[in-house]
Amino acid sequence: MKKDYDVVIVGSGVAGLYGALNLDPALRVLLLCKRSLVLSNSALAQGGVAAVIDTQHDSVDSHFNDTLIAGGFKNNKDSVDILVNQGPQEVRKLIEYGVDFDKVDGAIHFTLEGGHSKPRILHHKDFTGRAIVETLIETVKSRPNIDVAENSIVCGIKKGTNFSFDIYIDGEHQVVSSYYCLLATGGIGRVYEYTTNSKIATGDGIALAYRLGAKIRNLHLVQFHPTGFANKLTRETFLISESVRGEGAYLLNCHRERFMQKYDERLELAPRDVVSHAIMEEEKATGSSEFYLDITHKDPEAVKNRFPMIYENVLKQGVDMTKEPIPVYPCQHYLMGGIDVSTEGKTSIDGLYAAGECSHTGVHGNNRLASNSLLEALVFSHRAADEINRLMKSTGGPIKSAVFPEDENTLPLPSGIRTETRAIMQRAYFVVPNQQEIVKGYERIAELKKMLEQTPYRVDRNYVEALSLVTVAYIILKELL
Ligand SMILES: Cc1cc2nc3c(=O)[nH]c(=O)nc-3n(C[C@H](O)[C@H](O)[C@H](O)COP(=O)(O)OP(=O)(O)OC[C@H]3O[C@@H](n4cnc5c(N)ncnc54)[C@H](O)[C@@H]3O)c2cc1C
Structure with a gap:
């Protein structure tokens, strides 16, 4: 890992990997993930990716309408329009990279899922996410301009002229800086007792962006999957x-x-x-x-x-x-809300971009249509990368690093904070919100958040993830009050 990069991408799911591949190969890119490269919600995706490839039997208008119907017509129509129209070209790119979608008699097999009026889901058996992620990882590793760092958790981000990242690796803190940052940190499932999400899904990127002052939108729009x-x-x-x-x-x-x-x-x-x-x-x-x-x-x-x-x-x-x-x-499955972004993945903070499940593009409205999230991660990480490529043409000068205070704190985090947070969320908002529990839960979560922010606990993975979960719970309950 070097000290300075043009772009730091936080996350190795579909959004992070595909974003990295769409950045100009002349840019110096660092891609970070907090555990192994393959541990992500992306790698767990089963059903597939929705896209209108078979234009003889299907149409983008139909995909557009199905997305709006599932989302209760609360979707951002401009984003949905981009999703369904740009989606097919991104899926074809996956095929070019070597993703082996299932075929019948030599032709791609499209399956049907709830809410879709036509069979338009491309899949690889029932482990589509793994197939896509493995192909993208292989491609990323072949790119000399992309450095990859596993087991590297971002604990804090500072924004001055440039971005600086406090990264905890193997028990030590390192600082890396960049002109641009793409957050692709995934969902928040671990804020619930029962979730389909991978253990990385603690909402870190949302909490990091919140602390930077970025606009967070509709975090209460949580999807509960009916069949865990x-x-x-x-x-x-x-x-x-x-x-x-x-x-x-x-x-x-x-x-x-x-x-x-x-x-x-x-x-x-x-x-x-x-x-x-x-x-x-x-x-x-x-x-x-x-x-x-x-x-x-x-x-x-x-x-x-x-x-x-x-x-x-x-x-x-x-x-x-x-x-x-x-x-x-x-059980908890997906987050429709997140870091608010434009159709180019731009957040309310200059130079900060977000894509995938941690972002809010508005494509899903109140409820995500099955197999639209991998598509969203592909389309909008590509658009964010295009925007950064464009801006990089007029970006330059020495990168200025911020200083993070030495983490001399030795106080370990008391146990039980995550468990208590999960129990509060399960009682307050599981499929149907419970107003009494929301009010009670919010008060306790606000206390926990203050305690975590003000006590000099050792800044390690445990602390970072607990603070993220509490911050996410705080924002969700506040929205529901
Ligand atoms: C079981 C399951 C099945 C699904 N099936 C489908 C499906 O069939 N079709 C579909 O479209 N969608 C499906 N989804 C949803 C979809 O998989 C996700 O929404 C999407 O893959 C999210 O991708 P992402 O790149 O945004 O995040 P993720 O793939 O979750 O990646 C997040 C990355 O961020 C990194 N990270 C997080 N915090 C930090 C930090 N502090 N420091 C460093 N790195 C960090 C993680 O290590 C990880 O690499 C499914 C989800 C699940 C859980």
Whole structure:
């Protein structure tokens, strides 16, 4: 790692990797991630990426409309227009890089997911994210202008003439500076007790941007996926992808009866927020939190072939999905809000860009349409990179580094802060907001935030992630008050 770069990218998910690949190869780029390169929400994506490639049977207008319907028409239409029109070219670029999307008789196979009126989801079995991320990592590593640093957590960012980053690596702090910064730090799932998100999803980029004074928007727009595997023993809930319902699975209540007809005419293929709300209503009606996803009426070999990872994972939990229904329950899955950005990924801070799940482009409105987030990460990280390439032409001069105080604090963070934060969020806002718990929770979270900010705790991964979770919870509850 050098001292100075033209651009520092924080995050090695699809947004960070694709952003890096679209920067001018003449620029000196540092790409940071706080654990291994492959540990990200991107690598967990199962279902696929939505794009209108098959223009004979589908249209961008239809993708546009489906996105608006899922988002409750609260989407930013300009952003959606860019998403659906620019999306196909980015997906073709992935194919050029070597992403091997599934094919039938030599032609790309498009699958259907909830909320889409046409089959337009490109996928690699049921581990599309891993396939994309592995290809992008290989390509990034082949670029001599991009330095990659794993296990490097950004603890703080200062903005003077340039950006300076306090990075904690192997128990030590290092400072790196740059002209431009692209935050691609992903989501906030770990602020909840049960989430599909990877352990990196602690909202660090949002908290860092908030402390820099950037505008944060709609952080309360959290998506709860209706079908997480119902195993309350582990925090990381294994996702039973939307595409299982897309391929015809039925949602059953505790009496093993279908019930979606009571709530929405689109049945199991209604958008996620509708299905999650229906489950909560049905729970009230039956008095039971037992729910199942049943695909046993489909050909077992076809199911195993289409969903090899899901099949293996639920089998490890003792459920053979070709013979018995899968126990499911809603859980936190995605964040529609985030660091507010323009259609060029620009935040309210000069030189600071954001893309992917940590950003708010407004494409998703109140509820993200399945498989639109990988697409958003591709389209808007590319646009942010284009903007930085353009601005770099007139950027120059020596980079001025800021000084971070020596971290001489030895006080370790007391245990239990993350657990308490998660319990507060689970009570205050899980699918349906609980106003009484929001008020109570906000007061306690505000106390925790003050304590974390004012006590001289040792600045390490533990502290940074706890402060991020508390900051994110604080902003969400404040918005909901
Ligand atoms: C189980 C699951 C299934 C999904 N399925 C789909 C799907 O089928 N289709 C779809 O479109 N979307 C899907 N999504 C959503 C989608 O995967 C994510 O929204 C998207 O990949 C986010 O990409 P990203 O690049 O913004 O962030 P991520 O991929 O989460 O990457 C975040 C990066 O930031 C780094 N980072 C964070 N904080 C710091 C810090 N302080 N210092 C240094 N580095 C830091 C992390 O190390 C990581 O490298 C799914 C999500 C999950 C969890």
